Amino acid sequence: xxxxxxxxxxxxxxxxxxxxxxxxxxxxxxxxxxxxxxxxxxxxxxxxxxxxxxxxxxxxxxxxxxxxxxxxxxxxxxxxxxxxxxxxxxxxxxxxxxxxxxxxxxxxxxxxxxxxxxxxxxxxxxxxxxxxxxxxxxxxxxxxxxxxxxxxxxxxxxxxxxxxxxxxxxxxxxxxxxxxxxxxxxxxxxxxxxxxxxxxxxxxxxxxxxxx
Numbered sequence: 001x002x003x004x005x006x007x008x009x010x011x012x013x014x015x016x017x018x019x020x021x022x023x024x025x026x027x028x029x030x031x032x033x034x035x036x037x038x039x040x041x042x043x044x045x046x047x048x049x050x051x052x053x054x055x056x057x058x059x060x061x062x063x064x065x066x067x068x069x070x071x072x073x074x075x076x077x078x079x080x081x082x083x084x085x086x087x088x089x090x091x092x093x094x095x096x097x098x099x100x101x102x103x104x105x106x107x108x109x110x111x112x113x114x115x116x117x118x119x120x121x122x123x124x125x126x127x128x129x130x131x132x133x134x135x136x137x138x139x140x141x142x143x144x145x146x147x148x149x150x151x152x153x154x155x156x157x158x159x160x161x162x163x164x165x166x167x168x169x170x171x172x173x174x175x176x177x178x179x180x181x182x183x184x185x186x187x188x189x190x191x192x193x194x195x196x197x198x199x200x201x202x203x204x205x206x207x208x209x210x211x212x
Contacts, residue, residue, distance in 0.1 A: 006123050050104060065140035
């Protein structure tokens with residue numbers, strides 16, 4: 001395992017070079033063990049639309065369940081929806097599978113206990129735990145859970161857009177954002193012009209970093 005994948009705020013690397021299914025399963029074992037040793041066991045798992053994300057979801061879930069953790073799989077969602085789920089559902093932790101703003105050949109993980117993500121020393125402790133191979137054992141479970149509907153309902157109830165019908169342009173860069181944003185803003189009364197809002201984890205139209 002290449003320990004340099006354990007960064008300051010996430011775990012990230014090249015797919016099938018730094019991040020393999022075996023490495024990801026061990027990450028699940030490490031995260032699950034960390035939660036269990038804190039007296040926690042239930043967490044949400046979300047993922048982006050990169051081509052490697054479904055198999056990484058499967059590998060991560062295998063590791064988590066092998067430690068006795070229970071997984072709520074919220075499916076393909078933007079990262080903020082995983083944080084929303086962690087703050088509104090009765091769970092003890094979170095994992096978001098995402099390469100963030102990096103090119104398609106990368107993927108990564110934002111993980112945490114409670115309602116916050118690990119960073120710095122916590123990520124390095126997780127790395128050392130995985131290297132030790134001393135994991136908790138158990139028999140957890142996994143089930144799917146819809147968080148997109150509740151998230152859209154929450155925003156519609158909380159935001160008033162006024163009487164003017166505004167036109168907005170959404171460039172999702174073939175990421176997950178368009179999947180949630182386009183129907184949400186249409187339902188709120190906006191005239192939406194979608195650009196590259198079809199999910200495609202190869203990001204064929206432009207770099208996934210919105211600042212470029």
